[in-house]
Amino acid sequence: MKTREIFRFQLYVAGAAQNSAQAISNLGALCREHLAECHEIEVVDVFHEPKRALAEGIFMTPTLVKLAPSPAPLRIVGTLSQKMPLLQALGIDSVQT
Amino acid sequence: MKTTHRVVSKAPDKAPTGIIGFDDITGGGLPRGRTTLLVGGPGSGKTVFALEFLVHGARSLEEPGIFVAFEESSQRILANAHSFDWNLPGLQGSKLSFVDAQPAADLMQSGEFDLGGLLAALQAMVTETGAQRIVFDALDVMLALLSDSAARRTEIYRLHDWLLKHELTAVITAKAGADERTFMQFMVDCAVILGHEVVKGVSQRNLRVQKYRGTRFDENQSPFLIGNHGLEVEVAVARPLERGSLKASSERVSSGVERLDTMLGGGGYYRGASVLITGFPGTAKTTLCGTFAEAACQRSERTLFVSFDSDANEVIRDLASVGIRLARHEKSGHLRMVSARTIAGSAELYLARIKALAKEHEARCVVIDPVSTWSKSGSDLSAYSIAERLINWSKAEGITLLCSSLLDEMALHTEGGSSLQISELADTWIHLNHMEQAGERNRSLSIIKSRGTAHSNQVRELILSDEGVTLADTYAAGGEVLMGTLRWQKERAEHAAAEVTEVAGRLKRVRLEAEEAELEVQLKSLGVELEAKKVEKSLLERTTATREGELARGRTRIGELRGADVDGYKDKESPT
Incomplete structure (x- = not known):
């Protein structure tokens, strides 16, 4: 449990839209707090890479895709503002540091 | 936009749907470059309507289309549409594209989201395919995921703006009774309501154009059915027949x-x-x-x-x-x-x-x-x-x-x-x-x-x-019309009567002829008699004259013999 796996995320955002900006900052804060040094985040702007979004079937922005560890892939839509359920969904033990 | 209209500003340009009857009701189809809302309950034919609109554009008008499916997967839609004579698989590709935008059943949500991703993806597709028609099927499914009505309205606006900006002729379908329906009805340029009810045990589908900005349309409910070609709308009000359009044939x-x-x-x-x-x-x-x-x-x-x-x-x-x-x-x-x-x-x-x-x-x-x-x-x-x-x-x-x-x-x-x-x-x-x-x-x-x-x-x-x-x-006899055997009998009777009359006539003619002949005979014998009388008469006259002459000669002779010297004697000498 202590050997931290690397959490790999993709965050699809719609340019500088408010929801997307919020998601970026929420995810950043969460990772800093709970996944320090063991996370990777790729931010995909659907306006720049629409075909990628299309291929992935990402239509709601922002969408967070957890690629690893399992259970993966896992998609969470929204600004990622509800912290506790989010941690639970991502399988991050919130009590531990 | 290519437009062949000379008066561009007047009547809104129409995008024909190819749906039998519907283009008549709306005077040509859906508003081109605008958005139409299609509302109806489950199984009311929304998807068929929307799909047919795209198929017609792709197949007959060189107007490629995109179908965004929020509820059913495109595979299922294709399978369901197989029974129509549309040849969907043949159109698929550049002319007709499907986008599977169904939210995953186990979708996890945390906070607000928007449709920015969808619109970005669609924009790429529109650029690539040159799509002019687009359908958002069951948009309400997507909207239901949004937390409040304010967010829903924001997304509807976003979508609408995007559609107008790209001059896409759009059809948005939504279930009847969905929250944001009324709001959308106000926003869009055209709203069509599909109904499906059972009257006295008979299924009846109907369609009504609720609004259509800038155009005259048939406001009544029109029944329709779903046939081989798709929807067949029965124009409710008998179209007032334009004078002159109707050729009164004397053939x-x-x-x-x-x-x-x-x-x-x-x-x-x-x-x-x-x-x-x-x-x-x-x-x-x-x-x-x-x-x-x-x-x-x-x-x-x-x-x-x-x-x-x-x-x-x-x-x-x-x-x-x-x-x-x-x-x-x-x-x-x-x-x-x-x-x-x-x-x-x-x-x-x-x-x-x-x-x-x-x-x-x-x-x-x-x-x-x-x-x-x-x-x-x-x-x-x-x-x-x-x-x-x-x-x-x-x-x-x-x-x-x-x-x-x-x-x-x-x-x-x-x-x-x-x-x-x-x-x-x-x-x-x-x-x-x-x-x-x-x-x-x-x-x-x-x-x-x-x-x-x-x-x-x-x-x-x-x-x-x-x-x-x-x-x-027929035979009218005594105020009654005769038919069948009675007519036949009557015909026979008349025929017989005619024969009798004819025979009687012939008989009479013969009798008359006989009488005539008889009279003629009589006439002849009388003529002969007359002739005889005439001869007799002339004979009589002659004998009389002879006798008189004789008598006169006799007197002269006697006179001569008696030596009479009367003058009258010479005058009476000549007749012999």
Whole structure:
């Protein structure tokens, strides 16, 4: 449990839209707090890479895709503002540091 | 945008949907470059409508389309649409693209989101395919994920703006009763409501254009059905026939019965006329339908025969027994026999189906036998408008329409008025009846009305034989019309009477001739007698003269002898 796996995320955002900006900052804060040094985040702007979004079937922005560890892939839509359920969904033990 | 209109600013440009009837209601289709909202309950035909709109654009108008599916997967939609003759797999690709945008069933959500990703993806597709039409099927599914109505409205606005910016002709479908429906109805340029209800156990689909900015449209509910080609909308209000658009033909088409053609003032029915044949069961209504159909086929005119009573094969068989042979015409393709028992539904549906069939068959003559069955499947009120629509439609298409109608007991009281009231609208109304006399039933035919023809007012007897249908003069005797055996007897009696009269005449003539001859003989003998008398008379005169001469000579002689010297003696000497 202590050997931290690397959490790999993709965050699809719609340019500088408010929801997307919020998601970026929420995810950043969460990772800093709970996944320090063991996370990777790729931010995909659907306006720049629409075909990628299309291929992935990402239509709601922002969408967070957890690629690893399992259970993966896992998609969470929204600004990622509800912290506790989010941690639970991502399988991050919130009590531990 | 390419537009061929000269007055660009006036009437909104329309994007035809290719849906039978709908483009008539809206005067050309959906507003081009604008958004249309399609609202309806489950199974009301929203997806079919939307898909057909795209198919028509892709197939016939070189307008590629995108179908965004929020509810069903595109695979399922394709499978479901397989039964339509659209060849969807063939269109798929550059002309018609599908986007699967169903939210995953186990979608996790944390906070707000928007449709930015979708629009970005679609934008890329529009650029690539040059799409001009787009459908958002079941947008409500996506909207339901948004937390509050403010967020929903924001997304609707976002979508709408995006659509307008790209001048896409869009159809958004949503379930009836969805929260944001009303809001969307205000926003969009056109709103169409699809309904599906059951009236007296009969399924009825209908469609209504609720709003259409900047254009005149039919505001009434129009029934529709889902057929092979997709939706078939029955235009509810009989389109006011534009004056001049209707060519009143003076061409006649034969009824198939020579004497009936004569009764109708020569030649038969008018082309494009609506003919009604009423009568009780067994009065040979179907037979007259058959003769008309056969005559039409013999003129090589495409004919549609819709039978509500019997199976098509039964009709052909039954008509063959009276010398009407339709089977070969069906084989040659001129005749299309349809048994309407295979069509279930309301009167409107029947009408829509018949119209679709007639169009498909390119029929010039349509026979509906009998039309009265319709009134059973709907309210009488709607049945009236059905009749009106049927006749208006046939007139507009220049189709000669022949309907038979059964008179039921109810209609009996109203002097033969058929329940559909077609009798008022029809151009020609032929009534068939039974006459029961002397233990037999005979069929009679009379023309109740026939607009624009100097038609006969006579009741005729309709005679069916295996050689065909003929009409015979009836006998009116003592205010009663005689038919069948009585007519025959009467005919025989008259014939006999005529013979007697003729013989009597001949006899009299002979007698007169004899008398004449007798008189002539008499005349001759009298002439002879007269001659004899004349001879006798002249003989008499001569003898008298001779005697007198003799006498005079005798006197002279005597005088001479006596030596008389009278002068008178010389005068009397010469006659000898």
